Amino acid sequence: NAGVTQTPKFQVLKTGQSMTLQCAQDMNHEYMSWYRQDPGMGLRLIHYSVGAGITDQGEVPNGYNVSRSTTEDFPLRLLSAAPSQTSVYFCASRLGSADTQYFGPGTRLTVL
Amino acid sequence: GENVEQHPSTLSVQEGDSAVIKCTYSDSASNYFPWYKQELGKGPQLIIDIRSNVGEKKDQRIAVTLNKTAKHFSLHITETQPEDSAVYFCAAAAAGNKLTFGGGTRVLVKP
Numbered sequence: 001n002a003g004v005t006q007t008p009k010f011q012v013l014k015t016g017q018s019m020t021l022q023c024a025q026d027m028n029h030e031y032m033s034w035y036r037q038d039p040g041m042g043l044r045l046i047h048y049s050v051g052a053g054i055t056d057q058g059e060v061p062n063g064y065n066v067s068r069s070t071t072e073d074f075p076l077r078l079l080s081a082a083p084s085q086t087s088v089y090f091c092a093s094r095l096g097s098a099d100t101q102y103f104g105p106g107t108r109l110t111v112l
Numbered sequence: 113g114e115n116v117e118q119h120p121s122t123l124s125v126q127e128g129d130s131a132v133i134k135c136t137y138s139d140s141a142s143n144y145f146p147w148y149k150q151e152l153g154k155g156p157q158l159i160i161d162i163r164s165n166v167g168e169k170k171d172q173r174i175a176v177t178l179n180k181t182a183k184h185f186s187l188h189i190t191e192t193q194p195e196d197s198a199v200y201f202c203a204a205a206a207a208g209n210k211l212t213f214g215g216g217t218r219v220l221v222k223p
Contacts, residue, residue, distance in 0.1 A: 004155075033210065042118075042201060042215040043156070058210065090155050097205055098144035098163060103155035 001026050004104035006091050012110045013081040021076040021107050023091030031094045032074040036087040081111045114139040116204050118214025131189040133217045135202035142204040145185045150199045192221045
């Protein structure tokens with residue numbers, strides 16, 4: 001198993017550009033989540049999904065969209081990038097609500 | 113929703129000493145409490161977890177205790193080593209609900 005994979009590892013955007021951060025898992029996990037981690041801060045939940053076709057907002061959803069058309073993939077879209085979205089983004093997945101959550105390696109995003 | 117608070121935010125210990133990190137949670141329905149270790153430039157990795165039907169769990173030098181009445185849980189690392197230096201996160205989840213993380217503790221083990 002590859003586990004949770006994220007692409008790209010690094011990305012630089014200009015203000016106003018849009019892009020999609022990719023996340024995939026090959027463990028047949030139902031639960032998938034996106035977090036952002038700012039310097040010196042903890043993990044803040046952006047969006048999450050409890051299964052294909054189901055998504056919900058976390059604590060910091062503004063400026064981001066998600067979709068879950070398959071069990072494996074959970075892309076995160078930045079609609080119009082802003083400097084405040086400069087952060088490290090982590091995708092995570094787990095089988096059920098009380099199961100081990102596995103994190104991807106992260107995407108470091110800089111918005112100029 | 114769930115709120116998880118973690119203390120201290122930084123912890124410096126001498127190699128060989130013990131380290132203790134404490135977390136409190138607000139949702140009495142939470143029943144799953146994992147701990148993650150994050151090394152520089154990497155994603156968090158699970159080191160130990162505990163479920164609400166258990167009061168304590170050990171794995172070599174790491175132990176976690178849970179007090180459901182007081183709604184707090186703690187991570188204990190004994191005989192600390194330099195490779196234990198990292199950021200540690202606690203988290204809590206209720207059945208069918210999202211995982212909420214504490215703010216993190218930066219642990220430095222001084223040789």
